[in-house]
Amino acid sequence: MSTPTKYLLQESQMPKFWYNIQADLPKPMPAVLHPGTMQPISPDDLAPLFPMSIIEQEVSTEREIEIPEAVREVFRLWRPSPLFRAHRLEQALGTPAKIFYKYEGVSPAGSHKPNSAIPQAFYNAQAGVRRLTTETGAGQWGSSLAMAGQIFGLDVTVYQVRVSYDQKPYRRALMETYGARCVASPSAETEYGRRVLAEHPDHPGSLGIAISEAVEIAAQREDTKYALGSVLNHVLLHQTIIGLEAMEQMQMADAWPDVVLACTGGGSNFAGLAFPFIGHGLRGGTAPRIVAVEPSACPSLTRGKYAYDFGDTAHLTPLTKMHTLGSTFTPPGFHAGGLRYHGMAPLVSHVRELGLMEAVAYNQVDCFAAGVAFARAEGIVPAPEANHAVKGAIEEALRCKREGKAETILFNLSGHGHFDMTAYQRYFAGDLKDESYDERELAQALSGLPSVPA
Amino acid sequence: MSTPTKYLLQESQMPKFWYNIQADLPKPMPAVLHPGTMQPISPDDLAPLFPMSIIEQEVSTEREIEIPEAVREVFRLWRPSPLFRAHRLEQALGTPAKIFYKYEGVSPAGSHKPNSAIPQAFYNAQAGVRRLTTETGAGQWGSSLAMAGQIFGLDVTVYQVRVSYDQKPYRRALMETYGARCVASPSAETEYGRRVLAEHPDHPGSLGIAISEAVEIAAQREDTKYALGSVLNHVLLHQTIIGLEAMEQMQMADAWPDVVLACTGGGSNFAGLAFPFIGHGLRGGTAPRIVAVEPSACPSLTRGKYAYDFGDTAHLTPLTKMHTLGSTFTPPGFHAGGLRYHGMAPLVSHVRELGLMEAVAYNQVDCFAAGVAFARAEGIVPAPEANHAVKGAIEEALRCKREGKAETILFNLSGHGHFDMTAYQRYFAGDLKDESYDERELAQALSGLPSVPA
Numbered sequence: 001m002s003t004p005t006k007y008l009l010q011e012s013q014m015p016k017f018w019y020n021i022q023a024d025l026p027k028p029m030p031a032v033l034h035p036g037t038m039q040p041i042s043p044d045d046l047a048p049l050f051p052m053s054i055i056e057q058e059v060s061t062e063r064e065i066e067i068p069e070a071v072r073e074v075f076r077l078w079r080p081s082p083l084f085r086a087h088r089l090e091q092a093l094g095t096p097a098k099i100f101y102k103y104e105g106v107s108p109a110g111s112h113k114p115n116s117a118i119p120q121a122f123y124n125a126q127a128g129v130r131r132l133t134t135e136t137g138a139g140q141w142g143s144s145l146a147m148a149g150q151i152f153g154l155d156v157t158v159y160q161v162r163v164s165y166d167q168k169p170y171r172r173a174l175m176e177t178y179g180a181r182c183v184a185s186p187s188a189e190t191e192y193g194r195r196v197l198a199e200h201p202d203h204p205g206s207l208g209i210a211i212s213e214a215v216e217i218a219a220q221r222e223d224t225k226y227a228l229g230s231v232l233n234h235v236l237l238h239q240t241i242i243g244l245e246a247m248e249q250m251q252m253a254d255a256w257p258d259v260v261l262a263c264t265g266g267g268s269n270f271a272g273l274a275f276p277f278i279g280h281g282l283r284g285g286t287a288p289r290i291v292a293v294e295p296s297a298c299p300s301l302t303r304g305k306y307a308y309d310f311g312d313t314a315h316l317t318p319l320t321k322m323h324t325l326g327s328t329f330t331p332p333g334f335h336a337g338g339l340r341y342h343g344m345a346p347l348v349s350h351v352r353e354l355g356l357m358e359a360v361a362y363n364q365v366d367c368f369a370a371g372v373a374f375a376r377a378e379g380i381v382p383a384p385e386a387n388h389a390v391k392g393a394i395e396e397a398l399r400c401k402r403e404g405k406a407e408t409i410l411f412n413l414s415g416h417g418h419f420d421m422t423a424y425q426r427y428f429a430g431d432l433k434d435e436s437y438d439e440r441e442l443a444q445a446l447s448g449l450p451s452v453p454a
Numbered sequence: 455m456s457t458p459t460k461y462l463l464q465e466s467q468m469p470k471f472w473y474n475i476q477a478d479l480p481k482p483m484p485a486v487l488h489p490g491t492m493q494p495i496s497p498d499d500l501a502p503l504f505p506m507s508i509i510e511q512e513v514s515t516e517r518e519i520e521i522p523e524a525v526r527e528v529f530r531l532w533r534p535s536p537l538f539r540a541h542r543l544e545q546a547l548g549t550p551a552k553i554f555y556k557y558e559g560v561s562p563a564g565s566h567k568p569n570s571a572i573p574q575a576f577y578n579a580q581a582g583v584r585r586l587t588t589e590t591g592a593g594q595w596g597s598s599l600a601m602a603g604q605i606f607g608l609d610v611t612v613y614q615v616r617v618s619y620d621q622k623p624y625r626r627a628l629m630e631t632y633g634a635r636c637v638a639s640p641s642a643e644t645e646y647g648r649r650v651l652a653e654h655p656d657h658p659g660s661l662g663i664a665i666s667e668a669v670e671i672a673a674q675r676e677d678t679k680y681a682l683g684s685v686l687n688h689v690l691l692h693q694t695i696i697g698l699e700a701m702e703q704m705q706m707a708d709a710w711p712d713v714v715l716a717c718t719g720g721g722s723n724f725a726g727l728a729f730p731f732i733g734h735g736l737r738g739g740t741a742p743r744i745v746a747v748e749p750s751a752c753p754s755l756t757r758g759k760y761a762y763d764f765g766d767t768a769h770l771t772p773l774t775k776m777h778t779l780g781s782t783f784t785p786p787g788f789h790a791g792g793l794r795y796h797g798m799a800p801l802v803s804h805v806r807e808l809g810l811m812e813a814v815a816y817n818q819v820d821c822f823a824a825g826v827a828f829a830r831a832e833g834i835v836p837a838p839e840a841n842h843a844v845k846g847a848i849e850e851a852l853r854c855k856r857e858g859k860a861e862t863i864l865f866n867l868s869g870h871g872h873f874d875m876t877a878y879q880r881y882f883a884g885d886l887k888d889e890s891y892d893e894r895e896l897a898q899a900l901s902g903l904p905s906v907p908a
Contacts (some may be wrong), residue, residue: 004530008462054546076459076460077832077833078833108829110834143632147833168876170624170875170879171875173876174872174876174878176878176882177829177875177878177882178830179830337469375562376632379561379601416872418564419875421624421625421627421628421631421873422624424628425624
């Protein structure tokens with residue numbers, strides 16, 4: 001028999017702690033600033049939006065943070081997730097490289113997003129919160145929080161970017177199946193939404209606007225908090241279960257990665273896989289190369305500026321230092337909806353500035369071609385977001401082929417594409433273009449970054 | 455820690471043999487008849503459609519038939535599949551019953567169908583076949599055969615029922631992602647298709663018509679064979695890997711089912727789970743109750759006649775004795791497309807006549823309600839077909855609650871519903887009706903059954 005295809009951990013081998021990379025970084029992150037005073041915020045400033053247990057995780061520098069047993073119990077519905085050896089893809093590419101992928105599409109929502117939705121719902125329920133608001137683009141985060149809210153008895157309202165709300169009714173149906181209420185954003189339910197609609201009644205919406213709406217409602221109501229699916233430190237922390245499991249599984253396979261790749265939008269699935277490996281290197285272990293793969297139509301890491309910026313369009317959020325295209329930047333309508341965000345997680349940005357990772361950008365047509373090659377070899381059809389990681393891994397494998405190197409490649413297959421088949425259909429019909437942003441619009445968005453006292 | 459949520463087998467524990475129930479039945483199946491002579495067919499009569507290795511499996515009475523290593527190697531992409539204990543559903547129902555489910559939605563195509571598509575493609579490739587034709591309704595079988603054909607280097611043409619082709623473009627996109635050609639049926643590519651279109655240019659198609667088209671092409675071409683996704687003995691044989699794994703996993707859980715349930719359309723996922731348990735009973739082991747759950751709008755087991763009938767509409771197939779609603783019966787357009795077939799697998803029908811199983815029918819609105827309750831408890835959103843099994847299992851669990859019995863229930867969750875979210879959307883909008891057939895049409899279809907010499 002050949003070497004195994006899958007490496008499976010038993011439920012008893014599921015990590016009991018998340019890994020906090022802040023404990024091992026040579027330099028602390030830049031402060032988060034209050035949008036009014038431009039002074040560092042205190043935990044209390046975040047209290048209207050998040051329960052204190054989550055705020056503590058947001059600012060913690062402890063290396064290990066315990067995963068509550070109630071959270072682990074829900075995780076058992078799909079975790080530990082499998083690690084695959086891509087035997088057939090290696091053969092198809094004729095590469096001497098060994099390719100491994102961690103597969104997060106086994107969750108009921110089909111992506112890695114429940115890894116943070118479940119603990120966020122748990123901590124809110126524990127704090128007596130009754131309702132959660134959030135935003136969603138394509139719906140991966142919204143459906144994950146809907147599931148989590150249902151499990152812990154919280155009402156969930158999801159502000160979904162209108163263009164997705166109209167064009168992707170199945171993901172909305174998934175949110176409703178889990179009992180959430182889904183509202184097209186911009187909506188008439190918030191002051192900010194009404195303001196946008198007054199100016200542009202047909203506004204297609206954006207993630208930045210939807211965040212503003214969700215935050216506005218949560219800030220106003222005593223029993224309501226807000227939940228974000230990426231970008232923030234605690235979300236990245238929750239996702240590290242991916243990399244912690246993958247490290248165990250690589251050892252089962254008697255292998256260790258030379259290079260680790262994941263796609264980046266807000267940064268959560270990337271950080272989830274990469275941070276435990278980076279930390280291993282920072283503590284003296286063998287450090288793989290770490291590569292973030294982003295869409296060339298929304299290239300915050302490769303074309304953005306490392307500067308203080310807002311997380312939303314209405315400028316209700318605190319200011320964080322991050323790689324940003326500017327909060328007024330509107331990415332073109334390419335298919336990897338989960339990667340259409342103007343900024344990068346401040347913690348990922350900081351790690352990048354410390355020289356601990358690389359970044360590369362690919363266009364969507366090349367990424368879909370990579371996804372189809374992957375599906376035909378491995379069976380699983382990747383989500384459009386995950387196609388970026390697949391593309392990055394294939395490029396590394398072909399480099400190994402050219403260089404005659406038998407390196408070990410590990411990437412994160414963050415979700416399946418069963419909700420995104422219309423994008424594949426457009427790809428086969430030749431209707432998919434390499435969407436690119438307007439250089440002038442980018443320059444304008446970057447010139448409008450808030451000025452912050454040094 | 456509570457008892458585990460999942461019971462996982464290692465790849466090395468995957469069954470090496472399929473189980474053939476024909477070896478253990480007290481009475482052999484009725485003969486299959488040639489449509490021209492009305493005499494029992496010989497293996498040679500099937501040779502235009504299937505390679506000899508598959509025909510041998512179709513007529514074999516050996517108890518154990520080896521799974522080729524090349525097939526097992528592909529199975530490792532998702533098998534062994536997990537067995538779950540439905541802790542949260544039990545709690546939600548307040549039942550003393552233990553509920554287990556075998557989950558086949560982990561396959562890349564999202565259902566149990568690749569369990570037969572992979573070996574069928576393998577045996578055809580081994581016999582030098584270059585092209586396969588098949589039919590599909592909603593697309594679960596078509597996408598599975600598309601994937602299998604891609605893996606073993608076969609061209610696959612799928613005749614898809616036109617109404618599904620038009621209304622469910624995502625499953626078509628999945629077939630194309632795997633490299634198959636998808637044709638709306640009735641089509642102008644076959645004599646029979648042209649005949650149907652001449653009479654009804656807007657014909658919405660049916661599974662029976664699509665089978666006729668796929669069979670017609672395969673019968674005409676030397677390098678082309680036909681593949682069917684259910685009904686036939688060899689398909690049921692291939693699916694027994696489900697039940698064989700489940701038996702191992704129930705032992706891991708230190709439990710044994712009192713009742714085993716699965717939904718039935720053509721019968722393959724039902725036979726796959728149930729036959730190994732029935733066989734265990736026939737050989738003197740503890741026999742669970744076995745329950746087939748069918749849609750009340752297409753109730754072949756509960757309302758059909760046990761009689762010889764054709765498998766297709768054009769009457770190109772051999773005659774088999776089965777529970778049938780008549781080959782001219784057109785089921786109403788309910789959402790569980792995989793259960794819309796006029797007949798039941800002859801082997802399942804025979805097992806039913808031998809008194810080794812029960813059957814029950816539920817309407818689709820009740821089944822969707824059961825599916826939503828399941829999704830809210832367990833996370834996974836079932837396919838509309840699988841909702842029938844969920845409904846059956848919930849009814850058994852509620853019976854246990856009424857009777858105060860702590861029975862063990864096992865059912866097959868044959869696929870996920872991520873491709874079927876529009877059906878859930880219609881359910882929440884209140885647009886879903888309890889479709890029922892026309893009693894007069896059923897009577898007419900049954901009166902038109904072919905007469906066969908005794």
